[in-house]
Every structure is written in structure tokens, then in C-alpha cells.
Amino acid sequence: MRSKRLALDSILLALAAAFSFLESMIPTPVGIRLGLSSIVVMYALLCLSTAEASAIVLLKACFALITRGFYAGILSLSGSFLSLLGMLILYRMNSSLVLMSCIGGFLHNLGQILAASLFLGSGSVFSYLPILTAAGLTAGFVSASLLRMILPYLPYSNCSIRSSQFLKGPDK
């Protein structure tokens, strides 16, 4: 059973890394992305465990560090860790999936801006915050909807699909 779970985690990590790598190849102004890998992280957080979600986030950042350089790795780590932290807190507070995902998207961009401003030694990157907030919220909503659609087909997701209460969380 343990090895089965480990295999699942590895597949999730590969999926998250592939999503983030593919998205990094699409050029956009200010680096706006859909953040499909957040679907993977959210799934791990909701249906597996916090530890597994953190491991995926950490190793994904390592992957970005190796394939896309120091700067991309630091941005990936700071963004996704802040986002994971926020989503974890909201999850514990019994918030809804959409709120969790949207705030997660916003925090991801906020974390990246914080890291970038430390890196640049100036706060002027914060002028990107409004546009990135709008983008993060939109992307968060898209990922939440996608997760809702695919969740019934995933393992460990004892779900009952109803529009209000469609998902039962993991048994702890």
C-alpha cells in the first residue's frame, strides 16, 4: 500500500513539473500563467496529506531550479509555498474550494513579487501586483473548476458530486 502511494506521489510530481515547464514555454506579458500545477497540489492537499503536497511543491521548485535556472527556482518556491500555506489555512478553516483556489492563486503571485522585490532590492515590482492579482484570482477559479470536474475520476477522492457539497475530504 505504501509503495502504491509513493508511485501516485511520483506521478503527481511528474505531472506538476510537466505542467509548470510547459506553461513556462508560452510567452505572456508579465509572466501570467494559468498555474495548472496548482490543481495537482490542491488534489494532494485535499485527498492525500499536507506532507505529500509540501513534498510536491518543494520538488517542483527543485525541478524549476535545474531546468530553468536559479531565478525561476526561487520564484517557484516562494510563490507555491506561500500559496500552499494559505490554502492549508483556508482548508482548516473549512473554506470552499473556489475561495481556497483563488486565494491560493493570489498568494502565489504575491509570494513571487515578494521574492522578486528582495532580489531586485526595490519595491517597484509591486506595481505589477494589481494585474497579477486579477490574473491569480481568474486562474484560481479555472483550476478549482477543473479540479471539480476531474476529481470523481481520481483515486482517494471519496466524493459525492453535488453542486454545494460535492466532495468529502480525506479521512485523517
Place this chain on the structure above:
Amino acid sequence: MKSKALVFARKSDFLILIVLFLTSILLCLIPYRNRGTRAQIILDQKIIAEIPLSQPEEALTLTAAPDYQFTVSDGKISIIAAPCRNQLCVHSGAAGSVGQRIICLPNRLMIVIVGNDDKAIPDAVL
């Protein structure tokens, strides 16, 4: 063994999210009204050049940042070549309004558009 039910969305969430969204959209639209007159090129927090935006279309390079190519046209400046891998600054397009920025993080290069009312680097965004 407690099982937690997760709700997809609540009405109150949409209220929060829509307010946040509209605020951010509004903040995107407000600041960039005035046309800038000069572009400051800042490398490692030092101004290495000031380029007037009034000149006719022109491509230029700077000795302090030899791997970059800039163009000025229609009162706007853009980066057309950069040495970094992700090329974000190239894709972010042209900047011409006061306060607008083009940032190339990997090399700590930044272009800030300033107007006539001269306040060196508008660094007080934080």
C-alpha cells in the same frame, strides 16, 4: 476519523472574490495616464542611462548593458533583445506612461518611465 465535507463555492466567497477582482482591475487602469518624457534605465539600482522618448524611431544599445537592445518609437520604449532565458522583458511590450516599468529580473535591469515633474526614481510604490 472525522470526514470533512468540502463545498465547491459559497455565495459569500463570490462577494469577497469579486470585490478583490474589481479593486485590482481598477488599480490596473488608474495609474498610467500621463505620457512620460524620459526612460530611465536602471541596472542594480543605479541609473545607467536616460533616454528621451520624444525622438523618432530608433534602435539603441548601451555600453553598460551591451547584451540588451532597446527601441524607442511613438513615445514608447521597449526591449527587443535581452540575454536572459525567459525573455519576459521582451514580451512585456512597450512602456510609455509615467510610472510604467519593464523589468528584467535575472539581470536586475529595470526601465522606469518618468515625466516632467521629475522625482528621480519613483520607488515609493511599496
